Amino acid sequence: MKIAGRKVTTKSIAVYATVIVITAVMLMPFAWMLSASLKLSRDVFVFPIEWIPSQPQWQNYVDIWTKIPLGLFIYNTSKLTIIVTLLQLLTSSFAAYAFAKLDFPYKNTLFLGYIATIAMPWQVYMVPQFLLMREFGLNNTHLALICLQAFTAFGVFLMRQFYMSIPTELCEAARIDGMNEYQIWARIMLPLSKPALSTLTIFTFVTTWNDFLGPMIYLTKTELKTIQIGLRMFISQYSAEYGLIMAASVVALIPVLIVFLSLQRFFVEGVASSGLKG
Amino acid sequence: MSISNSTIAAGDAPAASRRPSKVLSRRRRKIQSALVAYSFLAPNFLGFAVFTLGPILFAFVLAFMHWDGSNAITFAGLDNFWRLFEDKVFIAAFWNTIIYTVVSVPATLACALGLAILLNQKIFGRDFFRTAMFFPYVASLVAVAVVWNMIFNPEMGPVNMILYTLGLDPKDMPGWAADRHWAMVTVILFGVWKSMGYYMVIYLAGLQGINSELYEAADLDGANSWQKFVYVTVPQLGPTTFFVTVMLTIQSFKVFDQIYMITQGGPGTSTLVLVYHIYNEAFISWDLGYSSMIALVLFFLVLAVTVVQFRRQRED
Structure with a gap:
């Protein structure tokens, strides 16, 4: 008994030590x-690193707002993220309902078309897409980024997979009760698909908030820039102002941190389930 | 309404009227329900067709054209294709992409699996540790990349300072992003650090899907932990590993943001990758046809991996 008990303890000490060391390494850049x-x-x-500054320069967090239009960048990013996420949720769940619960000609062909493009890297068609947007006069507008991010095959696929798991009998019963398809979608499917909607929300939020190449290609006017490329502009303008750069970086991280921590359960479940289905 | 219409359509042959009217109304109902279905699809499909499908088709055409974006498009035939073989920058970009993939995919996979096994155990604060491992994945790339550059700063960064205190000669010190031999290592380390938490979550789901009876049977056979890992865990995780490998490989082929932020493709062309070359040819040189040809190379790389992996999976 005792030996067994001790064995477990040594093993668990080793496990804890490993986990703590790895976590410390993973989080070190954030702490720094x-x-x-x-x-x-x-x-x-200054080395050795003074982890807790003896004279914290809170002023850095005041100065960054005046050195660059950080507030405007955050506003731009939030606006884009919210619009893209809402459109994504609405159009994806709408289309997914048709794919999961309705019959119509060319259903499988259309669905295959969607699936095939999930594997298609955006970088393959980003140039023609840019030329198209330019043709539409959407260069240097937020609308361009909304259009290119709001209608993804991934969203439709994710929602469709979830709807497939909802019993079709529910829809049939509702039809007998005289509901039309739009009512079934709004009153039955949407409320039941909260987990999938949350997963899609957090995925879309994180991708849109952190998107770099898209805004870099489309937005060259300072007043339109998102936090990512705004931050990048700040870094190139004030490359030696390390303290300020770090303060701006912390500010850029906070919104994602909040969303991530509050919705992380859905995020983890989403990653896990999309992983298994792939 | 549909009933009255179809009765009229059936005409004045009462004996035969039943069947055709039924067929007609059924057809009408079918059309009606198809229209309803299309109305569900339309908002997403229209956006998807215009902004995704259209550009994809255009990409394939553009690869065989000469265009600078303002003057007239001219047909190029295979010019852009032959140019690939003479373009030293493309060849470097191609091999850099392959090297990045060949190193970072197994490294990330191994780290993710290790973390998953470690954090699949019942330990105190497990959720916190999982969250911590995952956080780099969602963190803004620009913010963490700039920190990475500072931490790996060759002259002042804490990493080299630690190496210095450990007794490494300043002359042998890696120059990280500024050193052509270490630049690729720097971006790979960053990539592994940033994405391993994501794949850990996928592996955790895979681990939870393994039937615990298999471990009990292995226990009865007197298997030790290593044997259980090799003969139960690894084979049982086969589908997960397959999925993770495909995802990771495709992600590696598409790598750009972190390289743009950390090394700008340099020094020289030592970290220049395919997407970087596509970007430069399109938005710096405005050689849109050639840039689309490079994009097609990327497309076929991704396609090849998907096809090969799926085939092997089917054989298994």
């Missing part, structure tokens, strides 16, 4: 960022 954001630029690289 946070610590550097409260330092004067000349103190950022």
Whole structure:
């Protein structure tokens, strides 16, 4: 008994030690960022690292808002993210309902078309897409980014997979009760698909908020820039202001952190289930 | 309404009227329900067709054209294709993409599996640890890439400072992003760090899907932990590993953002990858046809991986 008990303890100590060390390494860049954001630029690289600055420079967090239009960048990104996420949820769940519960000609062909493009890298057609948007006069508008992110095959696929798991009898019963398809979608499918909707929300939110190449190609006017490319502009303009750069980086991370922590259960479930289905 | 219409259509042959009217109304109902279905599809499909399908088709055409975006398009035949073999930058970009993939895919896979096994055990604060591992994946790339550059700064960064205190000669110190021999290592390390948490979650789901009776049977046979890992866990995770490998490989072929932020493809062309070359040819040189040809190379790489992997999976 005792030996067995001790064995377990040594093993679990080893496990805890490994987990803690790995976690520390994983989180080290964030800790360093946070610590550097409260330092004067000349103190950022002082070694050994002073993790908790003796004189925290809270001023950094005041200065960044005036050095660059950080507030505007955050507003732009939030606007884009919210519109894209809403459109994505609405159109994906709408289309997914047809694919999962309705019959119509060319259903399988259309669905195959969607599936085939999931594997198609965006980078393959980003240039023709840009030329098309330019033709529409959408260059340097937020509408271009909304159009290219709001209608994804992935969203339709994810929602369709979830709807397939809802018993068709439910829809049939509702039809007998005199509901039309739109009512069934709105009153039965939508409320039942909250987990899938949450997964899609967080996926879309994170991708849109963190998107880099899209905004970089489309948005060259400062007043239109998102937080990612705005931050990148700030870094190239003030490359030696390490403290300020770190403070701006922390600010750029916070919204994602909040959304991630509050919806992480759905995120993890979503990753896991899309992984198994693939 | 549909009934009255079809009765009129059936005409004045009462004996035969029943069947055709039924057929007609059934057809009408079919058309009606198809229209309803299409109305569900329309909002997504229209956007999808215009902004995704259209550009995809256009990409295939553009690869065989000469165009600078303002003057007239001219047909190029295979010019852009032959140019690939003479373009030293493309050849470098191609091999850099392959090297990035060949190193980062197994590295990420191994780390993700290791983490998943570690965090599949019942330990205190497990959810916190999982969240911590996952966070780099959702963190804004620009923000973490700039930190990465500072931490790996060759002269002042903490990583080299630690190496220095450990006794490494400053002359042998890796120059990381500024050193052509270490630049690729720097971006690969970043890629592994950023994405392993994501694949860990997929592996965790895979681990939870393994029937615990298999482990009990292995226990009865007197298997040790390593044997259980090799003979139960690894084969049982086969489908998950397949999925993770395909996803990772495709992600690696598409790598761009982190390289743009950390090394700008340099020094020289030591970290220049395919997407970077597509970007440069399109938006810096405005050689749209040639850039689309490089994009087709990327497309066929992704396609080949998908096809090969699916075939092997089917054989298994």
